[in-house]
Amino acid sequence: MSIQCPNCKSKHIQSRDFGRKGAGMMGAAAGGACGISHALRGARFGFMVGSHFGPIGSSIGTIGGAIFAGLSGAAAGGVAGSKLGEKLDKRLFNNYQCQQCSHTFSKHKG
Ligand SMILES: [Zn+2]
Numbered sequence: 001m002s003i004q005c006p007n008c009k010s011k012h013i014q015s016r017d018f019g020r021k022g023a024g025m026m027g028a029a030a031g032g033a034c035g036i037s038h039a040l041r042g043a044r045f046g047f048m049v050g051s052h053f054g055p056i057g058s059s060i061g062t063i064g065g066a067i068f069a070g071l072s073g074a075a076a077g078g079v080a081g082s083k084l085g086e087k088l089d090k091r092l093f094n095n096y097q098c099q100q101c102s103h104t105f106s107k108h109k110g
Helices: 018-030 036-071 074-091
Strands: 013-015 096-098
Touching: 018 036
Parallel strands: none
Antiparallel strands: 013 096
16 A cells, blocks of 8 residues: 555545445445335435535435445445445545545545
């Protein structure tokens, strides 16, 4: 691991895992049953969870909640949610925070 702060070049970097935690929770809560009604409920829950992360988060939460509630059981939902969240962390969120200057950044560029 050689993640470095782009701001102050410190190597004291903490991973925040917002997406993984949020999506994992969403997946676990949304799973447990299948069917359209559950997918709708998952979408609503996903929106609730996602809205903590702003407008982008609520869209992702809604879509992700619906998909994972529709397709997955509780355990599978949690695992799949975590995996989705991991991808979101890498691509969308500023998943790393510098312990030195509190700068947040994402490893994935573009
Ligand atoms: Zn820094």
